[in-house]
Structure formats: C-alpha cells, structure tokens
Amino acid sequence: MNDKFIRDRISILRTKKGISEYKMSLDLGHSKSYVQSISAGRALPSLSEFLYICEYLGVTPKEFFDEETKDPQLVRELYNISLSLEKEDLEVLLSMAKRLKEKNK
Numbered sequence: 716m717n718d719k720f721i722r723d724r725i726s727i728l729r730t731k732k733g734i735s736e737y738k739m740s741l742d743l744g745h746s747k748s749y750v751q752s753i754s755a756g757r758a759l760p761s762l763s764e765f766l767y768i769c770e771y772l773g774v775t776p777k778e779f780f781d782e783e784t785k786d787p788q789l790v791r792e793l794y795n796i797s798l799s800l801e802k803e804d805l806e807v808l809l810s811m812a813k814r815l816k817e818k819n820k
Contacts, residue, residue, distance in 0.1 A: 737750075
C-alpha cells in the first residue's frame with residue numbers, strides 16, 4: 716500500500732459518489748483546495764481526517780483498503796438492506812446473486 720493508492724482510492728470513491736473535490740473539501744471543513752492537494756500528491760490526510768473521509772464517503776477503513784471491492788458503497792448499502800430481510804427473502808437474494816455471478820463469468 717502506498718500514498719498513490721490512498722490518493723487514487725479517495726478520488727475513485729469520491730467520483731462514484733458524485734462529489735467534486737471542492738464540495739468534499741468544504742464539507743470536511745477545509746479550504747476549497749484540500750482534497751485537490753491530496754489528489755495531486757501534495758498532502759495526505761492525518762489518521763483522524765482519514766477516518767472522517769471514510770465516514771464521509773460511506774465506507775469503513777477496511778472497505779477503503781479492499782482493492783477487490785470496486786463499489787464498496789453499493790456493497791454496504793446492499794448489506795444494510797439485507798440485515799432487515801426475512802430468511803426466505805435472503806435465500807432469494809442469495810440465489811439471484813449466485814445466478815448473476817455465473818452469468819458474468
């Protein structure tokens with residue numbers, strides 16, 4: 716893991732959420748160029764700021780560093796919805812997910 720991964724991952728997750736660097740910077744309580752400076756490699760967030768960025772982007776730190784999960788926000792949303800489903804509905808959802816996985820091989 717390196718600085719470039721962190722910068723790129725923030726950019727990817729921010730873009731998938733449809734948020735500009737400017738808006739994210741202001742939402743995080745920083746100057747308008749804060750996220751741009753991270754993206755450009757001029758700065759890295761502190762640990763506490765990184766945790767706040769993860770929360771802002773809707774991912775856990777584990778999901779942030781999981782390179783295999785391309786859309787962690789969607790995976791998390793699906794997971795959260797699944798928590799309230801009955802067993803029969805979970806089985807239907809699981810069956811459909813398996814079918815989609817086979818179809819996309």
